[in-house]
Amino acid sequence: MAAEHGPWGGTTPTQFRPPQLPPAMVRFLSIGVGVVAVVGAILSSSFYVVQPTEMAGVRRLGTVITDQPVGPGLHLKMPFVDVVDHIQTSLDTFKLNGLTVYTVDNQAVTVNLGISYRIPASAVLKLLYGVGRTGNVDISENIRPVLADRVLRVFSTQNTVGISANREQIIAQITKNVSEALNGIFGLEITDLQLSGITYSTSFQASVEAAVQAKNDAIRAENTVAKVRYEGEQSKVQAAAQAAVRIAQANGEAEAAVAQARAQREAAILRAEGAAQATTLTGEAEARIIQQVGSAVASNPGVVAYETAHRWNGTMPATMLGGGSNPLTMLNLPAAPDGRTTSQHLP
Structure with a gap:
């Protein structure tokens, strides 16, 4: 039993007990801690911080007491009375996905849009206290219906087939309409x-694919026709070129034959003319010789006798003198026109 209650029988000696504060001291300390807590709470609610990406407005007992939005930095306020409302003013984005619109030809088109916007200082108090619930503005929910309406209006004037081609114009028109609406309202x-x-x-999409396929088929057919036409024209050109070559060859051969015949004819003419001239010259030479011989015989009758004796080889002449015979035959002298010789008869 002694072991269960310790060495002092379950009672701690006085020297080992913690000191006890007087009740008055305990009350004083409790009041001090409370005062410090209250002062800390008052001090902490006496200032507020506005971040660089936002601006703020201040309400006191439900009344807006700021004429201009509060900018970034540390600011004082009345504790427990003033309420600070913050709003982001830096560049922000809003996306509107899966919006179904209808074109002028009653075709459904689903679009995804996004806008980048910022809140200027002049619109801060309007958005904080003039739109939605005071001090609790959800700008996205306010933007959505306005953006959807302006997009529907623009697409309702477009033909579905021309959307892709007019994409830039559509974006420009939507931007203009949305900017005017959101700036004017908010x-x-x-x-x-x-x-x-x-x-x-x-x-x-199915109709577009069918149209594209038909267009491709038409282009393919046109290309085939153009190819056949080109090949036909090429064949004509080649045939014409070959015919021209053959004609040129035939003309060349004909011209060559004509030139050859002309050359042969001219050569024959030249040969004939040469032969004729040669004959003429020969005849003229022989005539001159005969004339000279005749002249010599006429001027010197003894020449005949001399030539006869000179040429006689001692044999009797083969031709006998007879009626009508020319005794100068052996001398090869021409006879006179009346049958007489140009010289006298030998004795």
């Missing part, structure tokens, strides 16, 4: 608008 500044996706209906 004071927002639109810096950019993105048309990130356009999805056409299944039936329209």
Whole structure:
């Protein structure tokens, strides 16, 4: 039993007990801690911080006491009375995905859009206290219906087939309409608008594919016709070229034959003319010789006798003198026109 209650029988000696504060001291310390807590709470609620990406407005007992939005930094306020409302003013984005619109030809088109915007200082108090619930503005929910309406209006004037070709004009028109609406209603500044996706209906896509296929088939047929026409023209050109070559060859051969015949004819003419001239010259030479011999015989009758004696070889002449015979035959002298010789008869 002694072991169960310790060495002192379950009672701690006085020297080992912690000191006890007097009740008055305990009350004083409790009051001091409370005062410090209250002072700390008052001090902590006496100032507020506005971040660089936002601005703020202050309400006191439900009344807006700031004429201009509060900028970034450390600011004082009345503790437990003033309420600070913050709003982001830096560049922000809003996306509107899966919006179904209808074109002028009643085709459904699904689009995805996004806008980049910022809140200027002039619109801070309007958005904080003039839009939605006081001090609790959800700008996205306010932007959505306005953006959807302006997009629907623009697409309702477009033909589905021309959307892709007019994409830039559509974006420009939507940006203009949305900027005017959001600036006029909320004071927002639109810096950019993105048309990130356009999805056409299944039936329209099928019709487009059929049209593209038909166009491709038509182009293919045109290309085939053009190819056949080109090949035919090439064949004509080649045939014409070959015919021209053959004609040129035939003309060349004909001209060559004509030239050869002309050359042969001219050569024959030249030969004939040469032979004729040679004959003429020979005749003229012989005539001159005969004339000279005749002249010599006429001027010197003894020449005949001399030539006869000179040429006689001692034999009797083969020709006998007879009626009508010319005794100068052996001398090869021509006879006179009347049958007489040009010389006297030998004795």
